Amino acid sequence: MIYIALFRGLNVGGHHKIKMADLCAFLNRHGGENTKHYIQSGNLVFHHDDSLAALAQKLEPAFADTFGFQSQIVLRTLPQLQAAQKAYPFDREDREQKFMMTGFARATPNDDALELLTSLATEKELVAQQGEAFFFYFGDGSGRSKIANLNFEKKIGTALTIRNRRTISKLIEMAEKI
Structure with a gap:
């Protein structure tokens, strides 16, 4: 399934700075494929085999463990x-x-x-x-x-x-x- 991940609060006002290459690598480590980003504010597109619900449950805790702060992630399918x-x-x-x-x-x-x-x-x-x-x-x-x-x-x-x-x-x- 093709997903779009919209991360909240990244690289805004000098806070929660993350390089998009690092964010893409994070998603790829968690099963994402063909991950690409758009601009520097946490907009990613990628392929993943998990369902939307399963993916949503695992990404936020993994993000916090990896980057040391929380970001709410809104996931949508391409359709x-x-x-x-x-x-x-x-x-x-x-x-x-x-x-x-x-x-x-x-x-x-x-x-x-x-x-x-x-x-x-x-x-x-x-x-x-x-x-x-x-x-x-x-x-x-x-x-x-x-x-x-x-x-x-x-x-x-x-x-x-x-x-x-x-x-x-x-x-x-x-x-x-x-």
Whole structure:
């Protein structure tokens, strides 16, 4: 199966620095094949024989043992990532792609998660949800957004890792070549 691993909190603000070559090697030591990374923030594509559930259970503890700190890892299959990219509802010509984001939930969010996020949105922000994917458009960028800087785990019951559409497109392109 082709997987995409989205590691949270790597190489952000000078903290939890990891070379992507080391992260690829880590995945390969744990059964990954053809592992490739995209940019320096913990986006990996790879082949693995384990099921999604089995892989998710073993990678996080192994990561902490190897690197000495924890990183939440959100795993998606290639079809799941493709479906999330296709479902993005706010793609229009007059909007900047860099402000179009998808949040991937680590687990099932609270039932009222979309309502909460929508209540925090400004007039230039849009929010939608499809299952464990949240779609955002940050009209003024994500830097000043109350939503983008939210402690998702506390507010909606699960961690989110957010990627822009360009990154997701590149990950899909890379995964399709494995």
